[in-house]
Amino acid sequence: MTRRRTIRTVCPRNCYCTCGMLVTVEGDRIVEILGDPENRATEGTVCLKGLSYAERARHEDRLTSPLKRNSAGGFAPVSWGEALDEIAFRMKAIREETGPLGLLHYEGSGNHGALSGLADAFWHPFGGCTRAHGDLCWPAGLEATRLTYGDNRHNHPHLTRQSRFILLWGHNPAETNIHQWRLILEAQEKGARIAVVDPRSTDTTDLADLHLKPRPGTDGALALGMAHVILSEGLYDEEFLDRYAHGSDAYRERVTEFPPDRVAEITGLTGEEVRILAKAYASTPPALLIAGFGLQRHRHAGQAMRAVCLLPALTGNIGKPGGGWQYANLASHVLRPPPGMPPAPQGPARSFPTSRLGWNLQNLSDPPLRGAWFEKANPVSQHPRAAEVRKGLAGLELVVVVDQFLTDTARMADFVLPAKTLFEEEDLVTAYWHPYVQLRQRVWEPPPGVLTETEIWRRLCVRFGFGTGAFDTDPDERLRAILPQGREEALEELRERPIDFSDFGEVAWSDGRFLTQSGKVEFSCQEAADLWEVDPVPDYASLPEGHEGPGAAEYPLQLLTCKTRDRIHSQFGNLAMIQEVDRPRVLDIHPEDARARGLEEGDLARIWNARGVAKAPVRIHPGIRPGVVHVIEGRCVEGDPWMNLVTDDGITDMGYGATFYECLVEVGRA
């Protein structure tokens, strides 16, 4: 019998849980995947995606050779030598004729690890390159939280058990943060109340004591309306405000503009619902407010998130176990860049907001983009205005894609380079829900034909005659040097357990020392006005492409493209194990909206606006708010709905985020 080995490692996907895993292998086969009990947030289980690595790691469709586009438009396997020689030759030509900015380096979130930083050991001596800034996912909420509290941190997850009221705002942890959901269930079993704000019905809303379904994009008004009730009914924490609030007078004045009846008109809720939610939240301490990322995917997202994230401060729930504001916890984001990196180039840098990828691929000038390198990314599926992304890629003379599978983006490449899996290179992984840095220990070598990205960059450096010092470091020494200064020796401990390197303890802000410019919680924030040209006080305005926007007459339905438990964006859905339990890729539409359009269950629907057309089968869904339609995002396989053909490439008011959920459509039978 082959020897069994169990290796402690971590799931590096773009997901709240970032589970610690114990992977048991026999020869080249995974025989068991368990959660790491040493991770005090994920507590010994992984989700179905983590389990599916048993299939994914050795999937028959996995790429194990570089591919080169041939004259017939297909791909032919080529050797690494041939692929990298030609890629280097063409990159050199672009650099000589156009300059280094003629090339784009784009890195997505497909596989988290600190060694990603080694790409710059190539790009720095190359002279730089064009990049994208901002993020498709969460930056407006991050920036809103930073401006308000000074940093993105929150209580240790296990303190959720002590909450007496949990308000889940645009958040669906039963599907997207299963370990948080377990904690919420335990709090509920001890008597905690749960309220959910979400235009959809989900596995999370099933257990809610109260479920409000506002119009998408009106969360800022709802938060200000709740504040109106809390202030006028005397349910705020006066002592907390006296000690820790900056600018609360201006905020109080703004709040008077949002009485519940006006908020009811804006949000489509009733005034009674607004009052009940506000009173219940404010009068049941400790109350925990957890916001998802969905409510900040529109043009006024930052101001809305500022309004929402002030409610815990208004009610004195900050700095208390069981209370707090949870959006993202960056406590583990303490790692340093890899050692031995060559200096950054002196020449001009260039970048564009990432949501505008399609436009920039086609329209950047002086110099124009001629080539692009994509890794850990599938923008043809995941970027808004996907048709423009495709058009942009088709117009480039060199597209290199590094991936494990032939994704929608890889299919458009000139060269596809096979990528390692999480099991094939040791790396350090941070999280954004729990505070732990975890060591992604190597389970086995990459299979024949696959190189790590580290090795790909090293070989390119050799071809360009660049120094390879950053790559020649001993791998353990390199990881030690990436750990926080003075904690280098913790690498050995990381082989045994996750480590929280942060120094603020389990209760965020318990010291009352906020890292804002005023040192207090900023109800009015001059920095927000200076940086982003917004009102210093959170406000609400209806969205340009919202329910009152000029496009609403022609395209009256608001489209949401949310996440689910089975997939991370365009990953996992190609696996048979996942397909067995997958959620249907359907258009959820309210019976009233379906009836008005003559749509019946199972009809293939056409979902369109001026930007494009997508298709998905109809599922009549009484649980969704009328006027709102929903399709799960991400194209994992041919035939999955391609929703980013209709989404817009707007930019959020702060943080350079994307505006996926500010999207009007009309729907009809295909």
Added chain:
Amino acid sequence: MTGFLLDLNRCVGCGACVLACRIENRLPADVSWRRILTLNARRTAGGPTYHFSLACHHCDDPPCAKGCPSGALEKRPDGIVFLHEDRCLGCRYCEMACPFGAPSYDSQKQVMTKCHLCAPRQDEGLLPACTQACPTGALRFAPDVSQVPDGFREAERVPGFSSPGGFGPNLLISPPRGGLRTPRFETLVALVLPGEGGAHG
């Protein structure tokens, strides 16, 4: 008798149990020992939504064994309904006899297969893989379903499901707590009645 416990308040139908079973027992693609049944996935008003994670219930008096012409199915003293693949003819009578669709035909081996409560794991002192993997603690293993474990609230055999035909399936279900699973505005209204709130200000 030995069996499973399922807490309907906790199960979100994620399927981790299905995958863990498949990995542990190396099931081919056309074989499934555990599956998820979701009722009211589209949340029709007035009806709650439930997810059931279902496998073999290791009945007290298993109809599958009664219907087996080759004696391949055994109700073991420890309660596990065990299928001896080497004695199986592949006639699929047990599939017809089981009211829960638990036995699953392996077309490659041309025999029936089914959940054995991870008997080999139990021999090593380990939990069945499905229960070990459940991220919410909804699905649990019960060495004796008549002994309701701590923390498993209001557990009961659900009427109508408890014993069709007198087989005595050993699945214990914790039904939804009073009215949960239908969002309840009234509970919040009660919570904020004058005099019951107002901790601040």
